Amino acid sequence: MKLQVEQLSFSYDENKIIEDIHLHVTKGEFIGIIGPNGSGKSTVLKNLYRALKPDSGAMLLDGENLLKMNNRKAAQKIGVVGQENAVPFDFKVEEIVAMGLSPHKKLFDGDTPADKEIVAKALAQTGMKEMAKRNYLHLSGGEKQRVLLARVLAQQTDFLLLDEPTNHLDIHFQLQMFDLIKGLGVTVLSAIHDLNLAALYCDRLYVLKDGRLQKAGTPEDILTPATIQEVYGIKADVMIHPVTKKISITYLPESLHL
Numbered sequence: 001m002k003l004q005v006e007q008l009s010f011s012y013d014e015n016k017i018i019e020d021i022h023l024h025v026t027k028g029e030f031i032g033i034i035g036p037n038g039s040g041k042s043t044v045l046k047n048l049y050r051a052l053k054p055d056s057g058a059m060l061l062d063g064e065n066l067l068k069m070n071n072r073k074a075a076q077k078i079g080v081v082g083q084e085n086a087v088p089f090d091f092k093v094e095e096i097v098a099m100g101l102s103p104h105k106k107l108f109d110g111d112t113p114a115d116k117e118i119v120a121k122a123l124a125q126t127g128m129k130e131m132a133k134r135n136y137l138h139l140s141g142g143e144k145q146r147v148l149l150a151r152v153l154a155q156q157t158d159f160l161l162l163d164e165p166t167n168h169l170d171i172h173f174q175l176q177m178f179d180l181i182k183g184l185g186v187t188v189l190s191a192i193h194d195l196n197l198a199a200l201y202c203d204r205l206y207v208l209k210d211g212r213l214q215k216a217g218t219p220e221d222i223l224t225p226a227t228i229q230e231v232y233g234i235k236a237d238v239m240i241h242p243v244t245k246k247i248s249i250t251y252l253p254e255s256l257h258l
């Protein structure tokens with residue numbers, strides 16, 4: 001599995017939102033896209049999962065043009081958890097999770113015992129088993145996010161595109177979901193706001209600012225006080241944590257006068 005993005009640009013009307021984005025993701029990598037609000041992270045992902053159509057550029061999955069791939073094939077290969085977690089009708093949780101199976105089935109195929117097992121497993125993995133019969137629209141933001149993660153697990157793809165997949169989750173579920181995704185051994189490209197989470201889970205990071213790729217590299221290369229200042233305009237203290245051996249960031253707010 002290899003995703004290659006070359007010279008990707010996208011505009012809303014005349015407004016250039018992202019320009020000349022290059023990135024690649026290879027099998028088994030967990031890659032983060034970071035950057036300030038409005039820097040274009042979701043726009044890159046939406047182009048990749050074809051909610052938006054690029055002005056120019058190439059997006060290749062295993063050498064195949066993503067824009068030309070039929071929907072069913074794309075859904076067999078790529079699982080998506082977008083930022084908006086709206087689902088148009090009031091389905092039950094288990095029905096939404098079962099929708100993840102559809103790229104692998106034919107129209108009117110019934111659910112087999114194996115399908116039911118996949119759905120039950122995805123519900124259990126995301127801590128949503130007890131809520132399987134609840135109506136989706138009545139769930140909290142975090143619970144909805146876990147349902148959509150369960151749906152993408154049921155989709156069983158080798159590649160996940162995630163847009164802030166844990167932004168509504170409490171710290172327990174943030175770590176549980178990222179641990180779960182990491183444990184699947186699949187390939188991941190995810191927008192992530194929390195730089196400490198990005199440092200814990202990502203192999204490499206791409207930094208976006210004002211719709212342009214600013215930097216790319218390992219968390220150690222990228223998450224330096226200088227880059228954090230440059231990209232986010234804040235002071236930070238950065239160390240390799242003695243226990244995790246990963247980058248650990250402490251923010252130094254102005255009000256503390258440090």
Ligand SMILES: Nc1ncnc2c1ncn2[C@@H]1O[C@H](COP(=O)(O)OP(=O)(O)OP(=O)(O)O)[C@@H](O)[C@H]1O
Nearest residue numbers: 012015017035036037038039040041042043044191
């Ligand atoms: N439908 C739209 N029409 C016009 N401009 C839009 C539209 N959607 C997004 N934008 C603009 O595109 C820019 C990039 O937005 P995008 O959602 O990709 O940023 P982001 O990095 O994902 O931000 P955040 O961290 O806030 O989620 C922003 O300036 C945003 O206002």
